[in-house]
Amino acid sequence: MSSKNGVPFRQKLVGAWNYGAKCPYAMDADSATIHETDNDASANNEVSYMIGNTDQVSYHVAIDENEAVQGIPFNRNTWNAGDGGSGHGNRKSISFEICRNYNQSQGTNITGTQLEQYKKAKANAIKVIAQIMLEQGIPANTSTVKSHYDRSGKNCPSKMRNDGQWIAFRDAVIKEYNRLKGGGSSSSGGMKPNPKPLKDGKIGDTVKVYNALYRDSLGAVKSTAKRGKQGKIKRIVGNSKKYLVEDWGWAHPNDIQLVKRASSGSTSKPSNSKTKTVTIDKLNVYTSQSLSSPIVKTASGYRILKKGTKVKVTATANNGQSVHGSKNWSEVDGWGWVPSVYLK
Incomplete structure (x- = not known):
């Protein structure tokens, strides 16, 4: 099991079949929203219930006295904040539920074992949210x-608000974040600030591993085994550990440095833009050559093409994620990328 800032952390992610109810939109979060569960269930039970029903209620992570459990990918939205279909909390924040805060007979005035569980859950939440x-x-x-x-305007997190502790909790998260950012984490693994982080990596670029790599793009299982090694970027996704280096692991921009740009043969501009037709009912336009990349945003929503739409291919690539056996991708209308197999 991996950990977040010393707190055991695992994923129990919602199935793709339930995305429509729980997390229908791609998201690039810029804030956090904090809740309490208003019951005494464990984080595991909370997430199991949430991902298993089709109610339009969801959150990213539940935290109890023992662990943190993630139910929704961080690059998908959740219906957590009660601020509407386009509300900032619902569409731009990572949502956290703190467990063990309520008892049917006592309300939020919990005592004994449950109170101790809640205190530890809250302490764990400070660490996990900051990380x-x-x-x-x-x-x-x-x-x-x-x-x-x-x-x-909902009275949540209810116990902290009832006890007058919300501001102290918020400030504790900020303090812990600043400690971690300053290198204060005892679990930092000797990582140091990268003077040349890779901000605009492309598939095929050769990079040097400056810090750690991770087992997945969400940050599970950190390893420094490849530190100092050079390899090529194989995939790019929308999560924080966005670059897959060889098959070694996933890297944050701060974890790698550019050694050499991909050869011009991997991505090319057609001498004359070719007009193509979309062949499937709905075709997402992605920010890079991967189905896991964010969908391109527009002023009116997301760039999703309908069957029969005419587009101009403004660039091509032959080293993207394989789709139906083909690694060929096309940049359309200068907006972003689609698998070439869906154009004719």
């Missing part, structure tokens, strides 16, 4: 660490 905000590139401050109440 995830750091990993996701979200600065922690009074404008980005928000409560459910801040988003829509």
Whole structure:
């Protein structure tokens, strides 16, 4: 099991079949929203229930006295904040539920074992929220660490608000974030600031591993085994650990440095833009050559093409994610990338 800032952390992610109810939109989060569950269930039970029903209620991570459990990918939205279909909390924040805060007979005035569980859950939440905000590139401050109440006026997190502890909790998250950012984590593995982080990597670029790599793009299982080695970027996704280096692991821009740009043969501009026709009912336009990349955003929503739409191919690539056996991708209308197999 991996950990976040010393707290055991695991994923129990919602199935793609339930994305429509739980997390229908791609998301690039810029803040956090904090909740309490208003019951005494464990993080595991909370997430199991949430991902298993089709209610339009969801959150990213539940935290109890023992662990943190992630139910929704960080690059998908959740219906958590009560601020509407396009509300900032619902569409731009990572949402956290703190467990063990309520008892049917006592309300939030819990005592004994449950109170001790809640205190530990809250302490774990400070660590986990700060670590995830750091990993996701979200600065922690009074404008980005928000409560459910801040988003829509609901009395949540209810126990902290009833006890007058919300401001102290928020400030503790910010303090912990700043400690981690300053290198204060005892689990930092000797990582140091990268003077030349890779901000605009492309598939095929040769990079040097400056710090750590991770087992997945969400940050599970850090390893420094490839530190100092050179390899090529194989995939790019929308999560914080966005670059897959060879088959070694996933890297944050701060974890790698550019050695050599991909050869011009991997991506090319047609001498004359060719007009093509979309052949499937809905075709997402992605920011890079991967189905896991974010969908291109427009002023009116997301760039999704309908069957029969005419587009101009403004660039091509032959080293993207394989789709139906083909690694060929096309840049359309200068917006972004689609698998070439869906154009004719």
